[in-house]
Amino acid sequence: PxxxxxxxxxxxxxxxxxxxxxxxxxxxxxxxxxxxxxxxxAAGPVEPRRASVPEPLAPRPLEGALVVDFSALWAGPLCAHLLGSAGARVVKVETPARPDGARRGDPGFYDLLHAGHRSVVLDPADRDGRRAMRALVDAADIVVEASRPRALARFGLDAEEAVAAGTTWVSITAYGRARDRIGFGDDVSAAAGLVCREPDLAPLFCGDAIADPLTGLTAAALAATAPPGGGGVLWDVAMADVVAATLPAGEPAASPEAVRHGDAWVLEGEDAALPVAAPERREPRGKAPEMGRDTADVLAGLGITVP
Incomplete structure (x- = not known):
């Protein structure tokens, strides 16, 4: 407030x-x-935009690749989860002061995104913690993060420097690395032009933070792309641009009305009522690790001194 x-x-x-x-x-x-x-x-006007996002190129082998994931909540962790499902080793990095807020949410959803990953906690307020963070980045094949660049700079992390050394760096932000504007799935989707309306035209959010899964899928496809020229690459993935790129050009058209029939929904079209399939919940592959459980093992395995 x-x-x-x-x-x-x-x-x-x-x-x-x-x-x-x-x-x-x-x-x-x-x-x-x-x-x-x-x-x-996290606020802004509804500004329908025409945007493009980078196109994935030839796929890269992911089996055994080291992914260091500094992100939180949904978009970045979904990207890391998909890379892990393709065979990559995923190390999730959190700080003592700012654990992933999704830990306080649905445990099943957190397990779905993080089961099979390793959990490391490092304190960027400590010199040795910052050194260990930089060493993890140096060891990574792919880095996933969802912070504004100036926030990472305080940790001593530099995307351009890592890319120059051959790392694939996936940077997820609300409106792009050049903007210092924050945003979350719901407000970013609306700002990009994805808005539902009641029959009286009152605006509504579309779905639940839909920018997050759209961005997570896009980021994973880009991270799984072989870097052009075999070197490093920085993927600047703006959530607003990802959402905008999914929208059709021109004025929005009215969609069929969704009507509830008993325990199910149908879309009532001009010629027929189309049933809406019930969502299917994916079951986690296991339990997500407790915060910081693997710090010593991961660092020692990579030859990094434990703070």
Missing amino acids: ALLGALAEADVDDDPWPALVPWLRAHTGAELAERAELLGV
Whole structure:
């Protein structure tokens, strides 16, 4: 609430909307985006865009490749999970101050994305912790991260330097590495133009943080691409661009209405009602490791001094 109050230049309580609505009505979308970026608020106007994302090239062998995953929540971990499913060794790196927030969510979902991975905890506030982080990056074939570049710089990590040494670096951000703007799956999807509407045109989020799985799939396909020329490569994967690239050109069209029939849903088209298949839950391959369980073993196995 405090940040939303700063955004609206007003005092707010637990319900910020009475203060936000007048401010939003009085300001443009560009002003909202500028102020949200300044304050670090995940917000922005709906701006349908035409965007392209890099195209995957020839596949690379992944069996035994070392993936160092600094990401959290959904998009980055999904990328690492898919690479692990293709045979890569995945090491998840967290810090004591900022463990993956998904650990506090659905345990089954966390297990689905992280079972079979190794868990390392390193403290970037400690000189030896930063040294071990850099050594892990040096040993990696693929690095996956979802931080703004300046945040990684504080850890002593440099994407360009790693790429020059031959590493594939997958950088997942809300709006691209050149922007200092934060975002999450729901707001990024809407900002990119993916919005559902009620019959009265009231806007709704489409799906549940749908930018995350779309981006995770895209990032994994790029990470599995053989680097051009055999060297390193930096994949700048902007979630907003990934979402925008999935949308058709032109004005949005009305979609068939979804209607509930008993325990099922159907799409009512002009000629027929089409049943919607029930989602199938994938079962995890095992349990995700406890945070930091493998720190000593992973570092020792790579010849890195344990902090």
